[in-house]
Amino acid sequence: MPRQSASLDSATPGRIAATALALVDEEGPGALSFRTLAARLGVAHATVQRRCTDLAGLLDLCADHLAADVPDIPPGTDWDRATEIRFRRLYESLTAHPGLLALRGGRPWLGPQLLGRLVEPQLADSIRAGMTPEEAITAYRRMYLLTLGSATFVDHRDPKSSLAVTRTVLAALDPAEFPVLTGHLAAILPAVVDHEVFYGGLRQLVRAADPAGHARREA
Amino acid sequence: MPRQSASLDSATPGRIAATALALVDEEGPGALSFRTLAARLGVAHATVQRRCTDLAGLLDLCADHLAADVPDIPPGTDWDRATEIRFRRLYESLTAHPGLLALRGGRPWLGPQLLGRLVEPQLADSIRAGMTPEEAITAYRRMYLLTLGSATFVDHRDPKSSLAVTRTVLAALDPAEFPVLTGHLAAILPAVVDHEVFYGGLRQLVRAADPAGHARREA
DNA sequence: CTCGTTTCGATACGGTGTACCGTACGCTGG
DNA sequence: CCAGCGTACGGTACACCGTATCGAAACGAG
Numbered sequence: 001m002p003r004q005s006a007s008l009d010s011a012t013p014g015r016i017a018a019t020a021l022a023l024v025d026e027e028g029p030g031a032l033s034f035r036t037l038a039a040r041l042g043v044a045h046a047t048v049q050r051r052c053t054d055l056a057g058l059l060d061l062c063a064d065h066l067a068a069d070v071p072d073i074p075p076g077t078d079w080d081r082a083t084e085i086r087f088r089r090l091y092e093s094l095t096a097h098p099g100l101l102a103l104r105g106g107r108p109w110l111g112p113q114l115l116g117r118l119v120e121p122q123l124a125d126s127i128r129a130g131m132t133p134e135e136a137i138t139a140y141r142r143m144y145l146l147t148l149g150s151a152t153f154v155d156h157r158d159p160k161s162s163l164a165v166t167r168t169v170l171a172a173l174d175p176a177e178f179p180v181l182t183g184h185l186a187a188i189l190p191a192v193v194d195h196e197v198f199y200g201g202l203r204q205l206v207r208a209a210d211p212a213g214h215a216r217r218e219a
Numbered sequence: 220m221p222r223q224s225a226s227l228d229s230a231t232p233g234r235i236a237a238t239a240l241a242l243v244d245e246e247g248p249g250a251l252s253f254r255t256l257a258a259r260l261g262v263a264h265a266t267v268q269r270r271c272t273d274l275a276g277l278l279d280l281c282a283d284h285l286a287a288d289v290p291d292i293p294p295g296t297d298w299d300r301a302t303e304i305r306f307r308r309l310y311e312s313l314t315a316h317p318g319l320l321a322l323r324g325g326r327p328w329l330g331p332q333l334l335g336r337l338v339e340p341q342l343a344d345s346i347r348a349g350m351t352p353e354e355a356i357t358a359y360r361r362m363y364l365l366t367l368g369s370a371t372f373v374d375h376r377d378p379k380s381s382l383a384v385t386r387t388v389l390a391a392l393d394p395a396e397f398p399v400l401t402g403h404l405a406a407i408l409p410a411v412v413d414h415e416v417f418y419g420g421l422r423q424l425v426r427a428a429d430p431a432g433h434a435r436r437e438a
Numbered sequence: 439c440t441c442g443t444t445t446c447g448a449t450a451c452g453g454t455g456t457a458c459c460g461t462a463c464g465c466t467g468g
Numbered sequence: 469c470c471a472g473c474g475t476a477c478g479g480t481a482c483a484c485c486g487t488a489t490c491g492a493a494a495c496g497a498g
Contacts, residue, residue, distance in 0.1 A: 011476090029324075033454065044478045046456085051476095055455065098325070105248075105321030106371045108381055108411075110388040115400060123399045123407075133406035141410050142420035146361075149368020152325045162327055169329040180342045181334060187352035188342075191360050192327075201361035204427035205420060230446095252485060263447045265487085274486065439498105446493080454485070462477080468470090 011043055011051055017065035020058060021097050029099030034058075059104045064111025066100070069093040070118045079129040080210050086118055087147050087202055094151035095195075101152045109148075130211035139209035143202060150198035166192050230262055230270055236284035239277060240316050248318030253277075278323045283330025285319075288312040289337045298348040299429050305337055306366050306421055313370035314414075320371045328367075349430035358428035362421060369417035385411050 019040050024032050034055070038045040052058040070089050073082040094101055119140065126136035155162040167189055175182040191197055207213055238259050243251050253274070257264035271277040289308050292301040313320055338359065345355035374381040386408055394401040410416055426432055 034456090035454080046458095046479080047477060049456075102324030102326070105324060106318070106374065107321070108372070108384055110385060115392070115397065120397050120400050123403070127399065133403040134410075137403070137407045137410045138413075138416055138419065141416045142365075142423075145368040145372055145417070145420070146365045147368075148372060149364040149366075152371070153327070153364060153367060155325065165327055166329060173334070178334065178339050180346065181339050184342070184346075184352040184356070188356045191353075191356045194357075197357055197360045198364070200357065201365070201424060204361075204424055208423035208427070253487090254485075265448080265489095266446060268487075269445085442495105442497090444493105444495080446491105448489105448491085450489080451487085452485105453487105454483100456482085456484105458481080459479090460477105461479105463475085464473100465475100466471105466473085468472100 011041060011047060013051065013061055014065070016041065016048060016051060016058070017061045020062050021065065021100065024062075024099050024103075025097055029103050032103065056104075056107060059100070060107065060109070060111060062097075062100055063104055063109055064113045066090075066093040066097065067111060067113035067117055070113075072117075073121065073125075079125055079212065080206050082125055083122065083143070083206050084202060086122055087143050088199065090118060091147050091151050091195075091198055091202075094148070095154060098155050101148065126211075131209075135209070139205070142209070143205050146198070146201055146205060150201070154193060154195065154198065162192055163189060230260060230266060232270065232280055233284070235260065235267060235270060235277070236280045239281050240284065240319065243281075243318050243322075244316055248322050251322065275323075275326060278319070279326065279328070279330060281316075281319055282323055282328055283332045285309075285312040285316065286330060286332035286336055289332075291336075292340065292344075298344055298431065299425050301344055302341065302362070302425050303421060305341055306362050307418065309337060310366050310370050310414075310417055310421075313367070314373060317374045320367065345430075350428075354428070358424070361428075362424050365417070365420055365424060369420070373412060373414070373417065381411055382408060 016037070020032060020037055023037060023040060027036075034045040034049045037058075038048045041048060048058075052061055067090065070086055070093075073085060077085075122140050123133070123136045126139060127133060131139065167185075170181055170185055170188065173182050181188065235256070239251060239256050242256060242259060246255075253264040253268045256277075257267045260267060267277070268274075271280055286309065289305055289312075292304060296304075341359050342352070342355045345358060346352060350358065386404075389400055389404055389407065392401050400407065
């Protein structure tokens with residue numbers, strides 16, 4: 001059998017990431033494996049494995065593929081606005097592919113797209129706005145952690161499942177032992193899938209770290 | 220072989236969770252399986268599986284075991300102080316067992332310990348302090364997401380590994396393309412394992428949500 | 439004592455990640 | 469033009485996993 005050049009085109013890192021993301025989206029996180037992915041790509045399972053070195057490498061590839069969505073910010077934009085735009089975009093890209101972050105677990109995320117499109121410009125803007133490098137990295141990391149935590153635990157695409165299991169569990173609680181949880185069910189349930197929980201939290205972290213806000217407060 | 224009563228004592232939910240946590244701590248997240256866990260417990264692997272129904276159930280059991288560490292807060296404690304104590308304690312318990320959260324992924328956490336020791340009292344305190352149920356659950360969820368995100372991505376027990384990989388990656392970057400990241404390496408690296416990143420972020424979220432602070436600000 | 443229920447151990451199965459090996463392509467130096 | 473070789477591929481093999489199933493042993497009720 002001749003070495004089909006179609007394999008070379010099908011197994012490019014970008015195609016691997018995109019195909020893996022589509023697979024997770026369509027068939028759930030549990031359906032992702034080297035074999036199922038290779039079947040979609042039309043190559044042998046060992047091939048895509050060697051491309052990624054590892055299962056963790058495959059997930060890193062997918063994650064960084066999403067970080068490419070973080071937009072460039074026009075120079076001159078206010079620091080707080082630029083910051084919110086970047087993290088909101090990352091959050092939206094991540095929640096558009098639920099299950100991916102869950103699969104990655106706590107693995108450090110140091111892909112070129114994340115570093116180039118988020119970390120580097122965000123730190124540069126922060127220092128330019130008057131923060132020390134320490135303040136800049138600390139503020140960045142807080143927002144990063146909130147963003148990834150939120151994107152991990154908010155299931156946007158399938159709110160039914162998160163909502164359903166939460167509703168079921170909470171409804172079965174003893175009102176005598178959990179008066180607040182059982183008494184305010186109607187207020188609690190929507191928060192499980194409400195993106196404003198993240199957006200508002202991000203805004204609070206941004207305001208707390210804003211150099212302009214600090215200056216204003218100290219004046 | 221007689222039905223040894225030792226199995227009954229060894230397979231209690233509490234012992235399962237504690238043993239699984241010890242296994243993850245000592246041999247890493249990858250070493251956790253029904254078979255290795257059953258070997259430590261001295262029972263067959265199918266037995267511990269039936270106790271948990273599922274692998275996800277086992278991880279839920281472990282997680283909720285940690286939530287038992289969240290302390291009771293003496294009545295009369297200030298809202299902001301009580302809030303910080305609860306989430307800091309949860310964070311500390313979670314980071315004491317790195318890898319556990321990574322294994323759980325994005326699974327909703329609704330165990331009785333978390334609900335009884337964190338959610339219910341926190342919401343009760345918040346409403347008592349003047350927040351509406353919607354405000355209370357939103358503020359809770361923001362802090363919860365930051366806490367889990369931080370605990371997931373900060374490797375407390377093995378800072379070397381997180382630090383080492385981060386240092387390696389950042390050191391290999393092109394200074395021309397990443398001037399900030401390469402220029403402030405000394406400031407950036409410690410933040411990867413600095414718990415103050417979380418503590419400070421939590422404090423900012425607490426202050427932003429504090430009903431007393433709101434009243435003071437509106438006055 | 440006997441029977442039904444429950445719990446445990448043993449086994450079997452499908453599927454996974456990974457390591458290894460033979461091979462065919464495509465480039466390079468002569 | 470053409471040997472030679474590095475590289476990337478497919479196929480196979482293995483150890484391990486989670487889960488389902490089944491028989492046997494222990495317990496309580498009658």
